[in-house]
Amino acid sequence: MKPENTNYLRELVRSATGIVLEVEKEYLLEARLSPVAHREGLGDVESLVEMLRMNPDGVLRDMVLDAMTTNETSFFRDLHPFDALRQTILPQLMERRAETRTLNIWSAVCSSGQEPYSLLMMLSENFPELSSWNLNFLASDVSTSMIERARAGRYSQFEVSRGLPASFLVKYLSKVGQSWEMDAGLRKAVKFQVLNLVQPWPALPTMDIIMMRNVLIYFDNATKEKILRKACGCLRGDGYLFLGSSEVLMGLDVALQRTSIDGSWCYQPESRTPAVP
Amino acid sequence: MVDTMSNGSMRALVVDDFQTIHQIMRRVLGALGIHDISDAVDGEKALEVLEKEGPFNLVLVDWYMPVMNGLDFVRAVRARRHHDSTKILMVTTEAEQESIVAALDAGADDYLMKPFTPEMVEEKLAILGLCPAKG
Numbered sequence: 493m494k495p496e497n498t499n500y501l502r503e504l505v506r507s508a509t510g511i512v513l514e515v516e517k518e519y520l521l522e523a524r525l526s527p528v529a530h531r532e533g534l535g536d537v538e539s540l541v542e543m544l545r546m547n548p549d550g551v552l553r554d555m556v557l558d559a560m561t562t563n564e565t566s567f568f569r570d571l572h573p574f575d576a577l578r579q580t581i582l583p584q585l586m587e588r589r590a591e592t593r594t595l596n597i598w599s600a601v602c603s604s605g606q607e608p609y610s611l612l613m614m615l616s617e618n619f620p621e622l623s624s625w626n627l628n629f630l631a632s633d634v635s636t637s638m639i640e641r642a643r644a645g646r647y648s649q650f651e652v653s654r655g656l657p658a659s660f661l662v663k664y665l666s667k668v669g670q671s672w673e674m675d676a677g678l679r680k681a682v683k684f685q686v687l688n689l690v691q692p693w694p695a696l697p698t699m700d701i702i703m704m705r706n707v708l709i710y711f712d713n714a715t716k717e718k719i720l721r722k723a724c725g726c727l728r729g730d731g732y733l734f735l736g737s738s739e740v741l742m743g744l745d746v747a748l749q750r751t752s753i754d755g756s757w758c759y760q761p762e763s764r765t766p767a768v769p
Numbered sequence: 770m771v772d773t774m775s776n777g778s779m780r781a782l783v784v785d786d787f788q789t790i791h792q793i794m795r796r797v798l799g800a801l802g803i804h805d806i807s808d809a810v811d812g813e814k815a816l817e818v819l820e821k822e823g824p825f826n827l828v829l830v831d832w833y834m835p836v837m838n839g840l841d842f843v844r845a846v847r848a849r850r851h852h853d854s855t856k857i858l859m860v861t862t863e864a865e866q867e868s869i870v871a872a873l874d875a876g877a878d879d880y881l882m883k884p885f886t887p888e889m890v891e892e893k894l895a896i897l898g899l900c901p902a903k904g
């Protein structure tokens with residue numbers, strides 16, 4: 493590919509999603525965009541870039557961004573965060589919020605929806621009393637097509653075989669043709685919204701739980717810091733933030749403290765006044 | 770008592786009428802540190818192995834097999850209370866919702882549809898508490 497085209501694509505991906513393509517990852521441009529170029533009848537990636545230059549805000553741009561983001565996810569991914577939420581965090585938060593009976597939860601990079609639905613199934617299974625609570629569940633992602641998929645809640649046999657216990661599968665999904673469809677009640681319980689973490693955020697309620705797993709790895713440190721500070725800003729003082737299991741805050745200047753709960757790392761806003769023993 | 774958490778001492782039984790599945794499962798389970806693996810080609814043989822060589826931590830069982838099918842095997846095992854702590858995972862091409870419900874009702878602990886990938890097996894074992902979750 494011509495260097496100016498490579499640079500154009502890198503800059504497009506970076507400015508739109510914050511994802512920084514290292515030089516050694518440049519082959520991904522060709523690998524992931526060739527199928528898009530073919531599908532759209534454009535021949536090769538060079539002509540795809542020509543089209544993009546002429547019409548930079550069209551559907552082609554969304555297709556390119558979708559192809560360049562990694563949407564890999566699974567139900568109950570890593571398991572430990574869900575254990576921590578079930579065994580420790582939710583009982584604690586529900587006791588503390590007993591007066592307002594309100595919980596605000598945000599799955600900030602929900603991809604095709606497995607993460608928010610896993611949480612909802614776990615809640616419905618273990619905390620049925622929440623059905624009379626005010627549960628505000630927001631799930632967002634930068635990708636329009638991912639949000640559409642998540643909202644539809646339809647999964648292939650392959651997808652439901654990743655991490656989902658069969659007892660949940662038959663209880664919360666139903667088979668429709670060759671795919672499995674999430675229960676309508678659960679689908680309605682989530683507000684799905686396109687939200688780009690590297691652009692200004694809309695007004696959000698103060699969250700009790702934020703899941704922001706497996707997205708920071710794609711950003712440079714300055715972007716990570718900016719996002720984490722904003723997340724911290726909309727997290728309640730005793731709320732919890734979850735990151736991906738391989739994501740660490742090392743070298744980042746953010747006011748979050750790490751705790752280990754039931755085998756999972758999670759993060760809480762640093763308390764401003766040191767605790768008095 | 771069988772130690773269920775350290776994979777080194779885990780014992781598994783693979784029940785399938787296809788040799789290829791025995792081989793694949795050996796490789797997949799081996800990668801998870803489970804090496805003590807027996808196999809059987811149908812439900813009836815599997816019951817014998819279970820009594821002679823048991824207890825096992827995990828039984829992976831196909832649905833369609835000659836002599837005694839997987840569903841009847843699960844019922845037979847669950848009728849003998851001394852295998853209650855053995856986890857049973859059905860591994861089958863059968864993918865209808867009613868069949869999955871039937872298998873769980875019969876006493877299977879989880880259900881994996883063929884074709885499967887090594888990650889799927891690992892994730893099922895993590896759900897069953899037989900191997901640590903990734904991450």
Ligand SMILES: C[S@@+](CC[C@H](N)C(=O)[O-])C[C@H]1O[C@@H](n2cnc3c(N)ncnc32)[C@H](O)[C@@H]1O
Nearest residue numbers: 509561563565601603634635688689690705706
């Ligand atoms: C690997 S998935 C993670 C999904 C899920 N949280 C998990 O851990 O399984 C990464 C997701 O991040 C999304 N993403 C990438 N850049 C983003 C951005 N700037 N703002 C919001 N989401 C973004 C992608 O669309 C993709 O769905």
